[in-house]
Amino acid sequence: METLFEKLTEVLSKYQNIIVMSHQNPDLDAVGSSMGLCQILKKMGKKSYILFSQKDLKKYNSSVRKALEKVKNEIDFLYPDTLKDVLGDSTVLIVLDVHQKDRVEYPEVLDQIDKVIVLDHHIKNNSYIKDTELFYIDSTMSSMVELISHYAKFYGVNLGVIISTIMLAGMEIDTNGFNLKTTEKTFEVAAYLTSSGADSVFKQTLLKESKDEYLRRADFIKSSFVFHKNIGMCVLPTLNCKKEELAEVAEELLNFEYVEASFAIGQLDENVVGVSARSMGDINVCDIMKKLGGGGHVTNAACQVIDKTVKEVERSIKNILGEIL
Numbered sequence: 147m148e149t150l151f152e153k154l155t156e157v158l159s160k161y162q163n164i165i166v167m168s169h170q171n172p173d174l175d176a177v178g179s180s181m182g183l184c185q186i187l188k189k190m191g192k193k194s195y196i197l198f199s200q201k202d203l204k205k206y207n208s209s210v211r212k213a214l215e216k217v218k219n220e221i222d223f224l225y226p227d228t229l230k231d232v233l234g235d236s237t238v239l240i241v242l243d244v245h246q247k248d249r250v251e252y253p254e255v256l257d258q259i260d261k262v263i264v265l266d267h268h269i270k271n272n273s274y275i276k277d278t279e280l281f282y283i284d285s286t287m288s289s290m291v292e293l294i295s296h297y298a299k300f301y302g303v304n305l306g307v308i309i310s311t312i313m314l315a316g317m318e319i320d321t322n323g324f325n326l327k328t329t330e331k332t333f334e335v336a337a338y339l340t341s342s343g344a345d346s347v348f349k350q351t352l353l354k355e356s357k358d359e360y361l362r363r364a365d366f367i368k369s370s371f372v373f374h375k376n377i378g379m380c381v382l383p384t385l386n387c388k389k390e391e392l393a394e395v396a397e398e399l400l401n402f403e404y405v406e407a408s409f410a411i412g413q414l415d416e417n418v419v420g421v422s423a424r425s426m427g428d429i430n431v432c433d434i435m436k437k438l439g440g441g442g443h444v445t446n447a448a449c450q451v452i453d454k455t456v457k458e459v460e461r462s463i464k465n466i467l468g469e470i471l
């Protein structure tokens with residue numbers, strides 16, 4: 147990893163202004179790693195900004211919103227309408243926690259800045275951003291926070307209480323509570339963030355959810371069922387459910403006794419059905435999602451199916467499982 151950090155530092159040395167952008171609906175992994183990166187850039191003597199949408203703030207809980215407000219003394223947030231004020235020859239865009247053009251928060255920004263660096267931890271997709279100054283993906287990393295924390299440590303940066311706590315919360319989300327994709331290195335990073343000031347009580351408040359959200363999910367879980375002895379499945383009854391919601395339900399089903407693999411299926415759009423799949427490791431959910439045009443990891447995969455009903459997708463998954471189990 148040191149080679150990456152040396153290379154990254156070398157590429158960054160050519161630019162004065164650095165704009166950091168993550169994926170749509172940035173979660174705490176995206177937000178935390180963006181902030182951690184800005185602290186590193188500050189130590190390098192660079193001017194850095196996080197491109198962020200104010201309309202997104204509503205989806206965070208009150209503690210996250212308060213933390214974002216406090217951190218404004220240290221981090222410069224930029225909004226699409228103020229972007230052109232900082233654009234210039236010496237500007238580079240760092241795309242963090244995502245690598246596909248259509249999944250970044252503001253795809254049009256990729257047309258405005260031609261020097262781009264991509265850093266991600268997801269499995270490489272064909273629609274990745276091309277012609278970059280540096281393109282790095284490590285899908286063995288638990289989270290973007292893990293990679294940025296290593297960089298912060300390498301560079302000797304003081305992250306401070308708020309940012310290191312947001313980063314630790316981000317890592318907890320991406321690993322589903324230090325269960326998925328968690329290695330020895332993940333815990334080393336958690337220890338590093340704790341020694342940088344991350345506070346576990348503060349972290350809990352950042353991760354709190356509303357009772358309404360909890361009950362909505364509980365209703366879905368109530369309608370879930372187990373078949374083949376070890377497959378958990380939930381078909382969300384609502385129209386227009388969110389991808390994140392499917393992921394949360396699939397993850398939750400995996401907590402139940404005997405469940406080895408789980409699937410959450412829901413209508414994402416008028417003609418798009420989404421599936422989120424999770425596994426303890428023995429059942430390869432990536433292979434199953436690939437058969438429906440999706441992809442991912444052995445333990446964490448997803449797909450989107452066009453012009454099929456939720457029922458049809460449910461049947462397809464059951465048929466595939468029937469063949470392999």
Ligand SMILES: [Mn+2]
Binds near residue numbers: 267
């Ligand atoms: Mn992430």
